Amino acid sequence: MRLTIHETGHNLLQKLQFKIIKTFSGQVPSPMKIISYRNAFFGRKYSVYLQKAMRETKFWTVPEVELLAAYISKCNECKYCISDHKAIAIYGYNSELVETFMDKPENSDIDNKLNVTIKFLEKLCKLPSEVNENDLKPLFDSGLSKQAVEEAIHICGIMCTMNRLADAFNFPMSTNLDKLGKFLFKNGYKLVCIKGFNIKS
């Protein structure tokens, strides 16, 4: 990563917890390092938001959330996040479907609600100043509720933030993707912020 503080700047308890995580999973995920570092500034609250938006959705299932996250990462050309979120989505779909969806969503055997949603989110990612009310029409025509669209918008916002952090700080690509995907599929993001002692705020 580009900043030394993200490798060596954590407090003692966090470093100890990272050692344990590394022993069991082979790596400390880069988002965990960033979100945990001086977590009073950003990570503590962001991890709560992350868990709520990505794992406590009323409409979208976990695999659908992860597929949306992977596709938004593709819109932002973030290799790190594409790889990680695909690895999580695969626990809900087969890998062939995930690959087809990532390549050409309209060719994949997936619910039309996801297809219309990603078209809207793609525009929100790439041309946010041009998004207008007409862009929402296909979503409501497909039967999506206001709540479902709202949840998708939050997922989009989260990924637009995380994709930029990954590229700016240069997250190394994750290893042990199977293990990581399975863990995040089952446990979500509530453990992404390692609290430790709050020596530095």
Place this chain on the structure above:
Amino acid sequence: MVKLLSDLKENVLGAGYSEISLRSLVFNKIKNIVKTDISQGIEPSSLNSYIEKIERNPYKITDDDFVNLKKTGFTEDELHEITIVAAFSSGETRIQIGLKLLDNQAS
């Protein structure tokens, strides 16, 4: 979730190692690009080009951007905060755009 977002915004634009006014400039620069596609220049130029990249093509950020920013005098903690503010603004502004459209549709 909207309340969580507004608390987060308050946090990242509050106390920190970098100047609050600078973080506010960064937040608003990104917000303007997202909402209007218009950029407002900020000083120093190394920071301006870095923030432009964060919003427009973050995958083009390189080690040299950080070298230049450090040469300008930014510490790692300041760069940590500024980057988080910029990335957060990028996501948060899109959420506000989307939610506003949704509200208009419903009303």
